[in-house]
Amino acid sequence: MRKLTIIGGGFAGLTAAITAAEAGVKVTVHEAHRTPGGRARTAEGPYLTNEGPHALYDGGPHWTWLKQRGLIGAPAPLPVSEALRFRFHRGGALRRTPPLGMLRQSLRGAEQAPVDLDFRSWATGLVGERAADAAAAYVGVATFHHDPGALSARFVQERLHRTAALPPEARYVRGGWGELIERMIARAWETGVRIETSSRVESLADLPLGEGPVVVATALPAAARLLGDPSLTWESGRTVLFDLALRTRKGDPFVISDLDAPGWIERFTAQDPSLAPAGEQLIQAQLPIGPDESKADGVAHAERLLDLGFPGWRERTVWRRESVSQGRTGAVDRPGTTWRDRPAVERGDGVYLVGDQVAAPGVLAEVAFTSAVEAVSLALRTGRGVPRTERGVPRKGLDLKHA
Structure with a gap:
């Protein structure tokens, strides 16, 4: 050829x-x-800003390929102090740790999960309904889907295992x-x-x-x-993309992962301050929405999480942008596929x-x-x-x- x-x-x-x-x-x-x-x-x-939250997972084949060719560039490392500001929304409050059952579930490899059964049913039999629901919501970060628990257990478990890995697989490209x-x-x-x-x-x-x-x-x-x-x-996901620039305030969280319903808010200037002007911080969020929900529903979800984790965020806002991404977030596999x-x-x-x-x-x-x-x-x-x-x-x- x-x-x-x-x-x-x-x-x-x-x-x-x-x-x-x-x-x-x-x-x-x-x-x-x-x-x-x-x-x-x-x-x-x-x-x-990228079109929604973006990260490279260093456990994937593309990481080695890009690194061998010098295409990743200088890394944007996350300071330990920022990593400790990871928060989980559960039961209406922000917590520092997820349910223990969710952590146990994340340790299982994808090969242990069935293809023909939905994730929620399979995980509930292993760790209980509460932990299974939390795990399904958490994995919304890698599915952009409003109901990951209804997807194939094999598909969801692979993403749960990868996104909850320690040390974390997620790596960030400096400058976007x-x-x-x-x-x-x-x-x-x-x-x-x-x-x-x-x-x-x-x-x-x-x-x-x-x-x-x-x-x-x-x-x-x-x-x-x-x-x-x-x-x-x-099939693909449907999610609200919410971008926000705030005046910097010490103590803001790095991530808020909603375990009550899929939703993810991340402060990207925590690892790369160059993404926003000095004295400001850039936040990118994705809030999956169902077929009967609107952009306003996703935005309201984001604002509820911001109210909990980013005090005074409305007064500190200097720029914001909202959009809906449909069919542009990768494939999702239903049970049996x-x-x-x-x-x-x-x-x-x-x-x-x-x-x-x-x-x-x-x-x-x-x-x-x-x-x-x-x-x-x-x-x-x-x-x-x-x-x-x-x-x-x-x-x-x-x-x-x-x-």
Whole structure:
């Protein structure tokens, strides 16, 4: 394989581009926006916000890959004094420690959890209803789902085990994830990748002749439209994203994790003061909401937690932003399903699908990374694409869903 085309310049697309270019392939990336990055972009301005809380888990495969290439940059370590300001909301009050049963549950590996049973039922039989509900709420930080207890026990337990690990797996990119993306772009250029921005591809038939296999690295709904395949769907979360800049006050918590209902508030300037102007602190929160709930419900949830943990926060507010993220927070697996049941990476006819809602293992961004590396591996193994005249029009009898 001499050429590869990638549609989408987010984390998954850039991972695929670098992986292929390092193998000697000539790569072209088409990015619809004026800058690459996707959901890994960091906002411009005085408050360097990501699209919701972002962290890298150093237990995942992408951590080693990024570190080997010098793409993580200087770490943003969390001072011990800040780590001690982790608070749990339980029964209407903030506490320093979670229920003991929840801690016991977090020690179990995902392989011990059944696929066909929901997490709440399984965990209740092990640690009791109270601890099971607390564990399910806590894992909302890694599912962005309003009811993690209703999801597959295997899926939820993997995320509980990873997010509650000691020492913590979460690591932070200094300056926001935009810095990581800038380093990935530079690495792509160094390896010869051509990145075309403001280049929206509406159909595979629009691509030039002889550009090799195609990796579609867009959100799943966009991929379904591009490939003309409505079967490309999978459930994701729906959550309110709440960004807040406050004048600094000594003693504010680092994190508030709501164990009564999924919700997470994190003060990101605790580990990286550069994210906000001097004398101010940046808070990012995510509050999952159900199908019948509104943005106002999520915001009200955040404000109740802020009232408990951030005294005088309303008077100290210098900037705030609220939004709803739907279908943009990665896949969630219902009982009876695993990551293998999601839309396949290999679509047939030299087309590959990558992102955080496809058939690849991992937690959050790890799914995007793993699928990108897998797509390039499959394309290299095949060694050729499909002639341009066949692209965009599935061959008679070809079932893209099962290809």
